[in-house]
């Protein structure tokens with residue numbers, strides 16, 4: 204599945220890892236919204252990492268009052284855990300042991316790691332990336348470089364990032380030359396929007 208998603212993402216002018224993670228997370232939320240919100244095992248998994256981050260809070264809020272099913276059980280589990288804390292003698296130690304991660308962030312990281320590993324294990328996939336219009340964002344460039352064993356392919360990935368950034372930089376320079384009062388030319392739309400391509404590299408989707 205991830206292999207297929209990566210191949211499809213290479214066709215787009217975006218980071219294929221970001222795109223793959225996004226599609227897989229949509230799938231995860233689709234499943235959560237279909238069944239997971241009232242299913243004991245998934246609520247239990249949610250309870251184990253239940254400091255829900257802002258980004259994922261926004262995503263699950265779409266479930267509206269269906270969330271009463273989730274939080275009825277989650278609140279019960281939490282009350283039990285907090286009562287356990289009230290009664291314990293090793294208070295600080297127990298408090299420290301309570302997990303503060305977001306269940307959905309953990310899933311996102313798992314998918315991301317899996318996508319990077321799948322890509323790096325396949326020479327064919329890496330070569331398809333190199334010859335594609337897609338471009339890894341900075342974070343995924345470095346995750347891939349860390350995980351890839353073939354030094355030549357690593358160099359080629361780096362060169363692809365360099366030439367992408369050189370092109371962005373060149374357009375920004377042209378933009379500034381053209382907005383100079385001495386210039387008779389106006390910046391093109393491509394030059395005006397060069398910052399968008401820079402943001403694409405420095406930020407995730």
Ligand SMILES: [Zn+2]
Nearest residue numbers: 218221340343
């Ligand atoms: Zn990315």
Ligand SMILES: [Zn+2]
Nearest residue numbers: 256259305308
């Ligand atoms: Zn999260």
